[in-house]
Amino acid sequence: MTSPEQPGESGKTSEPAYADRSYRSAPAMVGGALLLGIGLWMGGDALFRGGGRTPWTAAAALLLGVPLVVAFTLRPAVFANDDRMRIRNPFRTVVVPWAAVESLRATYSTELVTRGGAKYQLWAVPVSMRQRKLNARSGGKVLVGAESTIHELRTLAEQNAVRPTAKGEPEIRWAYEVIAPALLGLVALVVLLATG
Incomplete structure (x- = not known):
């Protein structure tokens, strides 16, 4: 879009x-x-x-x-382009440039961790424990649900973190x-x- x-x-x-x-x-x-x-x-x-x-x-x-x-x-929604990721959660919106992303992980919830140590949950990417077990059984070969989304977002972060327009600090706006x-x-x- x-x-x-x-x-x-x-x-x-x-x-x-x-x-x-x-x-x-x-x-x-x-x-x-x-x-x-x-x-x-x-x-x-x-x-x-x-x-x-x-x-x-x-x-x-x-x-x-x-x-x-x-x-x-x-x-709740997550939007990603070449420069940044915008996380729209129930009560706030967080804009994180790719260079500020330290890691993305899916444990009991999906989280983004910034280089400054701040953590933001991705409400729009729910974690299914059943799908995580299927992924573990396949040895990570079959990515399902949140795992495939996290993999795609990690790839975007790695590829685009070096862009000059992907620099900056996270911005937070309350809803x-x-x-x-x-x-x-x-x-x-x-x-x-x-x-x-």
Whole structure:
């Protein structure tokens, strides 16, 4: 998913605006869509048919629940291009240039370790213990699931760490678009339940 390269002022092409590769968990996305559907159906019913304080409580619960479901199921993704990897986790986004990557590993979770020793989990690349056992039995010859993704990301890191545009420090941005509505919903729900 790259945007077409546009010539810059100097006549050279600019870097793509989007990542070349993306990694997401399909089961998490399907589960998230189902949870959202059920939650919106039940919450919508309580909003429009409920009496008394029920619509307000349903609205507060939806304001809390919808961002959290989106954060943990639909939001996680890993994007990789020639210069960096962007890790979008439930509550923050971390951009790590390839030169800052020390290692990528899949144990009980998938982790990226930077040269400075910081660790970041890759929520979008879940580790299946069953697939890890299959990989161990095959002696590492058959890469499945997270193992194949980690192998591909390690290859990208090794090949691109020497690029001048792949240098720099990791950058972290908190996902306030998820945190703020969830906190607002939590406060509203607590107030409604405490005063009910």
